[in-house]
Amino acid sequence: MDSYYDQAHILTALHPRTQHVVLIGDHQQLRPSTAVYRLSKQFHLDVSLFERLIHNGASHVTLLQQRRMHPKISRLIKPYYPQLRDHSSTERYPEIRGINARSYFMTHCHFEDDEGESHSHLNTFEANFVSALCAHLVSCGYEESQITVLSPYLGQVRLLKKKIQRDPTTQKIAVTAVDNFQGEENDIIVISLVRSNRARQMGFLAVENRINVALTRARHGIFIVGNADMLEKHTLWSQILQELRSDQCFSDAMPIVDREQKGVYEVRSADEISVFLDSKVHETGGEGMVTMDEYKRSLEAKRSKGASRRGKGDQAARRPDSGKGTASSSDWRGRPHDHALRFKHGGKAFWGERR
Numbered sequence: 001m002d003s004y005y006d007q008a009h010i011l012t013a014l015h016p017r018t019q020h021v022v023l024i025g026d027h028q029q030l031r032p033s034t035a036v037y038r039l040s041k042q043f044h045l046d047v048s049l050f051e052r053l054i055h056n057g058a059s060h061v062t063l064l065q066q067r068r069m070h071p072k073i074s075r076l077i078k079p080y081y082p083q084l085r086d087h088s089s090t091e092r093y094p095e096i097r098g099i100n101a102r103s104y105f106m107t108h109c110h111f112e113d114d115e116g117e118s119h120s121h122l123n124t125f126e127a128n129f130v131s132a133l134c135a136h137l138v139s140c141g142y143e144e145s146q147i148t149v150l151s152p153y154l155g156q157v158r159l160l161k162k163k164i165q166r167d168p169t170t171q172k173i174a175v176t177a178v179d180n181f182q183g184e185e186n187d188i189i190v191i192s193l194v195r196s197n198r199a200r201q202m203g204f205l206a207v208e209n210r211i212n213v214a215l216t217r218a219r220h221g222i223f224i225v226g227n228a229d230m231l232e233k234h235t236l237w238s239q240i241l242q243e244l245r246s247d248q249c250f251s252d253a254m255p256i257v258d259r260e261q262k263g264v265y266e267v268r269s270a271d272e273i274s275v276f277l278d279s280k281v282h283e284t285g286g287e288g289m290v291t292m293d294e295y296k297r298s299l300e301a302k303r304s305k306g307a308s309r310r311g312k313g314d315q316a317a318r319r320p321d322s323g324k325g326t327a328s329s330s331d332w333r334g335r336p337h338d339h340a341l342r343f344k345h346g347g348k349a350f351w352g353e354r355r
Helices: 007-012 037-043 049-055 071-077 088-092 124-139 154-164 208-215 235-245 270-274 292-311
Strands: 103-107 147-151 174-177 186-192 218-226 254-258 263-267 341-345 348-354
Touching: 007 049, 071 088, 071 103, 071 208, 071 218, 071 235, 103 235, 103 254, 124 147, 124 154, 124 186, 124 218, 124 254, 124 270, 147 154, 154 174, 208 235, 263 270
Parallel strands: 103 218, 147 174, 147 186, 186 218
Antiparallel strands: 254 263, 263 348, 341 348
């Protein structure tokens, strides 16, 4: 029996003559869900029988060797599973095509969208970037069936599907919520973390079980897009980011490989990726042209302005949702990076970096 089932499901399945029950699973992945939130909050019905037995000292055996993830991927979750070992077969996976890394975190500073009527969280910048990145991976030789896109939020899943299905070359790429992909795997996993706000509300990203599931689905390569500033104070995320930084697998740009030019190019937006694609489907009109320094200066200015308003008794600035918004102010858009190199590709020019 799997550890995802709650205690009630298992107990009702046991016959009075049952003599032996074997539970197999991982209590550190997703917990069971309850239809009524109060039942999990007040009565802990989201704790599986498997987890309850382990926490109460029941004897158990833990498998320590994994055969799914390349070591460059499994290292991300070793703070969570410190005894985890990699089978030798995982080191023989093929090299990644189209990206100069096997595991990579691209950080950005674009705020999530207002919730609106969706009652979920969206990030249009991430959806545009991920859809363009998937098109690039397919153009580099991957089958659509080899790529899966994950996000913790159903609203973002719907937006990603809409963006990805615009391109005929990526229409069959699977897009799903992290919670619905437990127990599954694929060669390439692309993750959109979504959360990016001044209030630093992490939501689902703070749940270690979900982090665990999201980061353990990939066999060959994993690529994460999110605002790292949101994650720095979370213990597990800070360890993951530190590991990625240790070998330059963390930046505000994705190092994509162009087959024609045989070079590595740093891209920061869907527009910059679209330069390497035959289609204009992924062009957004200059989205993403902002540096981290610009972001931090703007954030500090807005914080100072907010403090000034609070001093004048502006209660609206105290509301929890007052920090939400999109990074779409005109002074952030359309400007080249301070440290960028303008280069041409296929008769076009844009701002980026070439390694």
